[in-house]
Amino acid sequence: MLQRRHLLRAASIFAAAPVFLSVWGGFAAPARADAAADDARFIEALGKDLVAVVNGPGSTAEKQAALLKLVDAAVDVEGIARFCLGRFWRVATPSQQENYVSLFHRVMQNNITGRLGQYKGVSFTMGRTTPRDGDVGVATVVTQPGQAPADVEWIVATIGGKPQIVDVMAEGTSMRLTQRSDYTSFLSHNNDNVQALIDAMRKQALAAN
Amino acid sequence: MRLTRLAAAALLAALLAGCATPPPASDKEATAEFRQTNDPLEPTNRVFYQVNDAIDTAVLRPVAIGYRDVVPQPVRDHVHNVLDNLGTPVTLANDMMEGKPRRAGDTLMRMLVNTTFGIAGIFDVATGWGWPAHDADFGITLGVWGIDSGPYLFLPILGPSNPRDAVGFGVDIALDPTTWVGSGDVVTGLSYGRIALGAIDARERLLDTLDKIKAQALDPYATIRSLARQHRRAQIEAVRKDTRATVPDWYPAAAAPTH
Numbered sequence: 001m002l003q004r005r006h007l008l009r010a011a012s013i014f015a016a017a018p019v020f021l022s023v024w025g026g027f028a029a030p031a032r033a034d035a036a037a038d039d040a041r042f043i044e045a046l047g048k049d050l051v052a053v054v055n056g057p058g059s060t061a062e063k064q065a066a067l068l069k070l071v072d073a074a075v076d077v078e079g080i081a082r083f084c085l086g087r088f089w090r091v092a093t094p095s096q097q098e099n100y101v102s103l104f105h106r107v108m109q110n111n112i113t114g115r116l117g118q119y120k121g122v123s124f125t126m127g128r129t130t131p132r133d134g135d136v137g138v139a140t141v142v143t144q145p146g147q148a149p150a151d152v153e154w155i156v157a158t159i160g161g162k163p164q165i166v167d168v169m170a171e172g173t174s175m176r177l178t179q180r181s182d183y184t185s186f187l188s189h190n191n192d193n194v195q196a197l198i199d200a201m202r203k204q205a206l207a208a209n
Numbered sequence: 210m211r212l213t214r215l216a217a218a219a220l221l222a223a224l225l226a227g228c229a230t231p232p233p234a235s236d237k238e239a240t241a242e243f244r245q246t247n248d249p250l251e252p253t254n255r256v257f258y259q260v261n262d263a264i265d266t267a268v269l270r271p272v273a274i275g276y277r278d279v280v281p282q283p284v285r286d287h288v289h290n291v292l293d294n295l296g297t298p299v300t301l302a303n304d305m306m307e308g309k310p311r312r313a314g315d316t317l318m319r320m321l322v323n324t325t326f327g328i329a330g331i332f333d334v335a336t337g338w339g340w341p342a343h344d345a346d347f348g349i350t351l352g353v354w355g356i357d358s359g360p361y362l363f364l365p366i367l368g369p370s371n372p373r374d375a376v377g378f379g380v381d382i383a384l385d386p387t388t389w390v391g392s393g394d395v396v397t398g399l400s401y402g403r404i405a406l407g408a409i410d411a412r413e414r415l416l417d418t419l420d421k422i423k424a425q426a427l428d429p430y431a432t433i434r435s436l437a438r439q440h441r442r443a444q445i446e447a448v449r450k451d452t453r454a455t456v457p458d459w460y461p462a463a464a465a466p467t468h
Contacts, residue, residue: 087238111425118417146282172443178435184242185431200427 036136039156040129042163043138046074047124054119064113071112076157076164077105083166084179085194088187092194100194103201110208121145124152135166228252247360248434254363258430261368265412270419273412287331289410293342294323294330295387295403302384303345307353311453315340343451344444347384348377352445361434369437 053066081104082089092100127139135157143149155167168175183197190196229251232239248254276285297320304313319335319342327334336342351373352358359372367378382388387400426432 087242107425171440172446173436173439177439178432181246181435182426182428182432185246186427189428197427204425204427 036129036131039136039163040126040138042074042156043140043154043165044126046070046165047126047140051122051124054116054122060116064116067112067116068109071109074165076159076166077101077108079157079159079164079166080176081105083176084183086180086184088184088192088194088197091192096194096198099198100201103198103205106205107201107208110205114208119144127151127153137169246434249360250362254361255430257363257365258433260365261363264366269408269412270416272409273416276409276413277416285410285413288406289414290323290327290333291330292403292407292410293333294320294327296385297323298386299381299384300343300345303347303350303381306347306350307345307448309448309451310455312343312345312448312451314455315343316345343447345448346374346377347380348374348441349444349448351377352441353448358438358441361438363430363434369433371441374441 138154153169157166301316318340322335
């Protein structure tokens with residue numbers, strides 16, 4: 001049973017990072033140490049906005065739109081997408097890269113909006129800020145009704161002069177790393193064919209609609 | 210009978226599946242990835258993953274859904290607390306073997322407080338009083354001692370593991386006092402009951418998560434492998450990082466040596 005419990009904890013990352021469920025991290029950019037406080041403020045402000053949308057008034061469609069606007073502004077989607085394709089990014093043709101990034105974005109959006117209802121009542125508290133491989137990790141504890149509080153750390157990099165989320169560590173597991181494992185394993189079982197991955201992602205994106 | 214045949218078929222398939230083929234040495238990136246994945250028994254592991262998945266779909270998941278539907282959340286929490294409390298002796302032993310007296314102290318207080326004030330562990334009073342729960346098992350202990358996990362293993366029934374954690378699992382059973390206490394039908398019945406309840410409790414807490422992984426991942430096997438590995442590493446790291454001093458803050462500091 002112990003092993004099952006490990007899996008439970010490990011897998012709980014998906015439940016642990018409400019709202020950002022499928023926001024995977026991206027490329028590292030050097031972040032100055034003194035930027036850490038700014039990054040913490042960035043996460044705190046974003047978190048407050050997200051919680052306000054999720055728990056606020058409005059129709060589901062309105063909330064979904066508001067959520068996506070916040071997420072798109074705060075997350076380095078392209079960097080994350082590139083990271084998740086790993087060494088296959090260079091193998092892909094420019095048009096495949098473009099298709100892949102846009103599908104990645106769509107799947108991510110579907111994953112976030114599809115579970116909007118389950119985030120109701122979510123709240124968070126801020127924790128410590130620590131340097132992480134040139135980026136900054138901003139720790140939070142996310143609480144949802146009926147669930148144990150979850151440690152969620154947001155990895156923030158400075159990209160194009162502004163802070164951007166490049167990864168989410170939930171209970172010690174990196175989302176971008178997990179996503180990359182998924183894609184690379186899929187590719188290795190499909191003759192390293194990037195087009196097969198794109199087709200599978202398209203199917204995923206359509207299935208959610 | 211059918212189960213035996215199923216197990217035999219699974220074993221045969223697993224043996225036939227054999228080992229994963231490493232990529233050609235000339236492809237450096239692919240080779241690095243293969244090493245990092247560290248899953249040389251992948252074909253066999255995938256067979257066991259599928260067997261487990263089939264058992265889960267047929268039995269465990271429906272039982273867990275039924276449990277969630279019938280038993281209200283507060284009661285489920287109490288069940289979880291009791292199971293957790295029963296596990297504290299093993300946690301305590303591992304805290305000590307890790308050489309972490311503060312963690313051992315936390316566990317000891319949890320055991321004492323929750324067993325008494327918490328009425329046989331039904332209520333988790335200790336967390337609110339400043340002794341929160343943490344993870345400890347012999348797999349983690351071995352990891353803290355510097356022993357590498359070894360290749361990934363997906364075990365029948367138990368799920369994601371590796372040689373180190375599989376050994377740890379066995380040692381934890383041996384460390385559990387209830388393994389050695391008493392005999393007879395009642396004791397046997399109770400211990401099976403605890404195992405069954407533990408499985409249902411764990412599966413219920415996993416319901417949404419596993420459903421989500423299966424719906425969102427293109428290769429759930431690989432996703433679970435990655436999650437399980439990362440999480441084990443994080444658990445071991447958490448123990449290493451816990452460097453709280455044994456002497457509490459309020460205790461007067463010893464005078465500095467004069468020579």
